Each structure stands twice: as C-alpha cells, then as structure tokens.
Amino acid sequence: MISASAPGKIILFGEHAVVYGRPAIAAPLAQLRATATVAPGESGVRLVAPDLDSAQWLHEADQNDALAAALRLAQTATGIRQFPPMTITVTSQIPVASGLGSGAAITAATIRAVVEFLGRADLLTPAWVSALTYEVEKIHHGTPSGIDNTVVAYEMPVYFARQQPHNHIEPFAVAHPLRLLVADTGVHSHTRDVVLDVRRQWEADPDRFETIFSGCGDIAQAARHAIEMGQVAEIGRLMQANHELLVQMTVSSVELDNLVRTAWQAGALGAKLSGAGRGGNMIALVTKETETAVRHALFASGARTVLTTVIAHNTVRLAQS
Numbered sequence: 001m002i003s004a005s006a007p008g009k010i011i012l013f014g015e016h017a018v019v020y021g022r023p024a025i026a027a028p029l030a031q032l033r034a035t036a037t038v039a040p041g042e043s044g045v046r047l048v049a050p051d052l053d054s055a056q057w058l059h060e061a062d063q064n065d066a067l068a069a070a071l072r073l074a075q076t077a078t079g080i081r082q083f084p085p086m087t088i089t090v091t092s093q094i095p096v097a098s099g100l101g102s103g104a105a106i107t108a109a110t111i112r113a114v115v116e117f118l119g120r121a122d123l124l125t126p127a128w129v130s131a132l133t134y135e136v137e138k139i140h141h142g143t144p145s146g147i148d149n150t151v152v153a154y155e156m157p158v159y160f161a162r163q164q165p166h167n168h169i170e171p172f173a174v175a176h177p178l179r180l181l182v183a184d185t186g187v188h189s190h191t192r193d194v195v196l197d198v199r200r201q202w203e204a205d206p207d208r209f210e211t212i213f214s215g216c217g218d219i220a221q222a223a224r225h226a227i228e229m230g231q232v233a234e235i236g237r238l239m240q241a242n243h244e245l246l247v248q249m250t251v252s253s254v255e256l257d258n259l260v261r262t263a264w265q266a267g268a269l270g271a272k273l274s275g276a277g278r279g280g281n282m283i284a285l286v287t288k289e290t291e292t293a294v295r296h297a298l299f300a301s302g303a304r305t306v307l308t309t310v311i312a313h314n315t316v317r318l319a320q321s
C-alpha cells in the first residue's frame with residue numbers, strides 16, 4: 001500500500017492579477033493536507049472518496065471528473081499501457097471551495113501515490129507533479145495561472161509569474177518569520193466562477209482592470225522585497241493595499257471585508273482576502289503578542305475556523321527538484 005499527501009495553500013499577494021501575468025506570492029498551508037492511498041485491488045481501478053461519500057470505477061467516471069483526469073494523465077505520462085487492479089482512496093482536511101487549494105492538493109497527492117504505486121517514483125519531481133496537476137486544474141478552473149499547483153507541488157513559499165514558455169518560479173528568503181491567522185468566512189465560493197467574472201469585467205473595461213492588476217503586481221514585488229528584508233510592518237501595509245485592490249475587482253464580500261476590518265482593528269499588522277474571494281478565507285498578519293486578541297476578535301466576528309501558520313525561512317532549494 002502506498003500513501004502520499006500534498007498541502008493546502010494560501011495566496012499572500014497577487015491573486016487574480018497573476019492570471020494576467022503579474023507576479024504573486026503564495027505559501028503552503030502544511031497543517032491542512034490531502035492524502036491519497038493506493039492498495040492492490042482484485043479487478044479494475046476503483047476511486048473512493050469517503051469525504052464525498054463517493055466510490056466509482058475509473059472506466060465509468062465522467063470525462064470531467066478531476067480524479068479520473070489525474071489518473072488518465074498519470075497513465076499517459078508514465079507510458080503504462082494498463083493500470084494494475086487497484087483501489088485509490090482520497091481524503092482531505094482542506095475545506096472545498098474556500099480558496100485553500102483543495103483541488104490542487106487532492107490531484108497532487110493522487111498523482112504522487114499512483115505513480116509511486118506504479119514503480120515510477122523517479123518521475124515525481126515537484127516540477128513534474130506541478131505540470132500534471134496544472135492540466136487537471138484547467139478542468140476545475142478554466143484559466144488557472146498555475147500558482148496553486150506550483151505551491152502545492154513544491155511545498156514552499158514561491159514568488160510566481162505566469163510566463164511563456166516557462167513560468168517564473170522563484171523561492172525567496174524570509175528574513176523574519178511571518179505569523180498568519182487564516183480565518184474562514186464559511187461561505188463557499190468556486191474559483192472558476194470568480195475568475196470568469198473577473199475576466200468578463202476585464203473584457204468590459206480593460207484599461208481599468210489592467211491598472212488594478214499592475215497595482216497588485218507592484219505590491220507583490222514590493223512585498224517580496226519587504227519579506228526578504230524582514231520589514232514586517234511594511235508587509236502588513238501592503239496586505240491592506242492589496243485587499244483594497246481586490247475590493248475594486250469586486251472579489252471581496254461583506255463577510256471578508258468584515259473579517260479584514262476586525263483583524264486590523266484588533267491589532268493585526270495587515271489583513272486581506274486570500275484566493276479567489278467572494279467567500280472562503282482571509283489572512284491576517286499578527287505577532288505572538290497580538291495573535292490571541294486577533295483570533296478572538298475573528299471568532300467574535302463570525303469566522304468559522306481560525307488557523308495559525310508561520311512562514312519561515314525557505315528550506316527547500318528549487319535546484320533540487
């Protein structure tokens with residue numbers, strides 16, 4: 001039996017604008033993971049997702065089913081003519097439709113477990129897993145930038161820009177650990193729908209949206225510098241500025257604005273929505289001293305869950321992938 005997992009993710013800076021070529025910064029959310037387990041079966045390939053109360057045979061799965069798509073891609077990429085009989089069980093701690101990369105994590109975990117089960121663990125570099133996961137993300141999201149699959153497969157904070165022929169993926173130094181609260185509005189929101197709506201608005205008013213996107217890109221660039229220099233107060237200020245631009249894109253919501261304002265008033269250095277928006281999660285930059293007060297205030301303002309994550313020095317080097 002083989003098991004593999006992949007983490008959730010948060011976008012620190014630059015969501016949506018990253019779809020339009022601007023840089024963005026994301027980090028893994030290691031304490032929430034998706035796990036896939038592959039066990040030998042008696043016949044056929046069985047896909048089991050107990051969280052969703054679902055079990056199906058691969059040969060009967062819908063063309064657009066993400067798990068089935070991940071398997072078919074893995075089959076083509078490994079050159080295996082026929083899968084051996086096996087049962088793949090997928091579970092996830094990452095809430096769905098909440099901006100935390102649940103889809104990408106499930107796909108990456110499944111690809112890792114299945115490819116290792118097939119005896120091809122040698123293929124499983126972060127770049128390879130990321131590329132396959134991206135193909136499945138297209139089914140979920142339509143026009144994904146590639147940042148979710150990248151951060152989930154590399155499992156480290158990345159500075160990312162969508163580029164041809166290869167995306168720009170850069171790890172960076174974190175001079176001072178960043179303590180973040182991740183608070184869930186409890187409102188479900190589908191990335192595909194929000195990304196599509198931003199595209200419609202961009203098509204209707206390209207000049208205005210290009211200006212907003214460029215503002216987000218400048219913020220991501222400045223934030224990277226501030227993170228590398230350990231300028232924590234400046235990082236907080238940039239988060240506020242990024243949130244304002246996301247409000248202008250209309251991807252915030254009453255619940256997100258409420259939690260962002262609450263965090264700020266309770267002593268956070270900065271706060272913003274994270275991910276596609278219109279629901280899902282927000283992040284607040286805190287210190288050890290302000291963490292408890294901000295957490296309590298977020299719960300009192302309606303947050304369903306509040307997690308702490310600390311983004312510290314990058315320990316993984318891209319060159320090893």
Ligand code: MEV
Nearest residue numbers: 015016144145146275276
């Ligand atoms: C979703 O995590 C981030 C978005 O920018 C979409 C994307 O980059 O594919 C909203």
